[in-house]
Amino acid sequence: MKRVVIIKYGELSTKSDNINFFLKTLKNNIDKKLEGLSYEIRYDHGRMIIFTEEVEKIKNKLQEVFGIHEICDGYLYEDRSLESIKENVLSLLNNEPFSSFKITVKRSDKSYPGTSISLASDIGAYILKNIPNITVDVNNPDVNVIVEIRLNEVLIYAGGIPGLGGYPVSTLGKGLLMLSGGIDSPVAGYLAIKRGVKIEAVYFDSPPHTSPMALKKVEDLARVLAKYNSGEVKIHVINFTKIQEEIIKNIPKYYLITMMRRMMYKISALICGSINAHAIINGESIGQVASQTLKSMQVINEAIKMPVLRPVCTYDKLEIIELSKKIGTYDISIRPYEDCCTIFVPDHPVIHPDINLAHEYETLVDFDTLVYEAIKNQNILHIKDTEENNFRDLL
Ligand code: ATP
Numbered sequence: 001m002k003r004v005v006i007i008k009y010g011e012l013s014t015k016s017d018n019i020n021f022f023l024k025t026l027k028n029n030i031d032k033k034l035e036g037l038s039y040e041i042r043y044d045h046g047r048m049i050i051f052t053e054e055v056e057k058i059k060n061k062l063q064e065v066f067g068i069h070e071i072c073d074g075y076l077y078e079d080r081s082l083e084s085i086k087e088n089v090l091s092l093l094n095n096e097p098f099s100s101f102k103i104t105v106k107r108s109d110k111s112y113p114g115t116s117i118s119l120a121s122d123i124g125a126y127i128l129k130n131i132p133n134i135t136v137d138v139n140n141p142d143v144n145v146i147v148e149i150r151l152n153e154v155l156i157y158a159g160g161i162p163g164l165g166g167y168p169v170s171t172l173g174k175g176l177l178m179l180s181g182g183i184d185s186p187v188a189g190y191l192a193i194k195r196g197v198k199i200e201a202v203y204f205d206s207p208p209h210t211s212p213m214a215l216k217k218v219e220d221l222a223r224v225l226a227k228y229n230s231g232e233v234k235i236h237v238i239n240f241t242k243i244q245e246e247i248i249k250n251i252p253k254y255y256l257i258t259m260m261r262r263m264m265y266k267i268s269a270l271i272c273g274s275i276n277a278h279a280i281i282n283g284e285s286i287g288q289v290a291s292q293t294l295k296s297m298q299v300i301n302e303a304i305k306m307p308v309l310r311p312v313c314t315y316d317k318l319e320i321i322e323l324s325k326k327i328g329t330y331d332i333s334i335r336p337y338e339d340c341c342t343i344f345v346p347d348h349p350v351i352h353p354d355i356n357l358a359h360e361y362e363t364l365v366d367f368d369t370l371v372y373e374a375i376k377n378q379n380i381l382h383i384k385d386t387e388e389n390n391f392r393d394l395l
């Protein structure tokens with residue numbers, strides 16, 4: 001008898017043209033996630049079977065891997081006799097409390113005597129005889145036991161736990177997440193990773209106006225995202241102080257946020273070019289603040305040609321908060337340290353900015369030089385999903 005974990009792909013299995021690429025990437029991502037554990041993976045008719053004795057640890061880790069629809073654990077037996085199948089199903093069911101059950105038999109070895117239905121009812125009758133106070137419920141059972149009779153073995157497992165869904169990370173290219181210390185951007189990053197996009201992050205830092213604790217907060221958020229992003233998130237830390245100070249000195253106050261965000265976009269697009277990323281991702285949500293009216297977004301977006309993905313743009317704040325709690329970023333996001341946007345917000349920012357004015361104001365400062373300097377002096381932090389593996393790397 002062998003202990004196994006079964007991985008079902010769900011949506012992934014519809015990608016018939018490049019299924020092998022998706023599966024290879026999923027397997028790589030699983031291997032990275034399970035580093036240090038002892039297991040072996042076998043591809044098996046539209047799913048993977050992992051042979052392991054460390055079932056619980058592996059099930060927990062697999063719940064952080066995108067591209068998995070369902071995770072089941074079960075047993076593989078060499079003895080295919082009906083007597084031992086009955087005994088094995090009974091011992092599996094003896095392990096858990098339930099009041100109704102169903103047996104589903106699948107015969108991939110069609111020469112095995114009996115039909116799937118007759119075998120299921122044989123096994124079911126045996127279970128009813130041996131466990132008191134239970135019933136069969138074929139529509140909505142507490143436990144559904146699957147018995148797969150294969151050529152040389154029998155696979156027996158009961159209902160699984162849901163995986164994260166989505167696509168394996170890296171199957172759909174790379175994106176650059178504008179990661180602030182707020183609640184929205186980590187959630188936006190998570191949702192992009194879910195669709196198979198591998199992310200790097202950019203953080204605009206404004207020392208001494210922002211404290212080092214604000215950067216630490218962003219690092220901690222990146223560490224949570226790293227869990228889902230194949231174990232690592234690179235953060236491009238941009239010193240934004242000079243650009244902000246020049247904007248404040250030279251540009252009318254009510255256009256401050258518009259201009260600041262145009263510069264953030266420009267820098268982000270240039271970083272995308274240097275890391276071969278194809279889109280910017282951010283946590284903008286329609287109507288949340290003045291810079292997130294549709295008109296504002298249009299004027300800010302006009303600064304660049306790179307596509308900008310806004311995964312939470314239609315979410316209510318409460319929906320974003322709920323997701324941030326689920327993925328584990330909320331408690332970090334609500335730490336009190338301010339980031340560069342919040343400290344420079346004017347009382348009455350423009351909510352319907354004019355593109356011509358934005359262009360005119362852009363001529364008041366030598367932004368090209370400032371943007372070039374900011375990118376040249378960036379720091380890249382490699383944030384791993386485990387604290388002890390972190391190291392800093394100066395460009
Ligand atoms: P909150 O969750 O409080 O709304 P926020 O980080 O979303 O915080 P916003 O002012 O709404 O703050 O900014 C919109 C988006 O712009 C953010 O979701 C983030 O993607 C990006 N952004 C803002 N400030 C920064 C920053 N300092 N560095 C990187 N990206 C930033």
Ligand code: MG
Pocket residue numbers: 182184283284285288
């Ligand atoms: Mg926001």
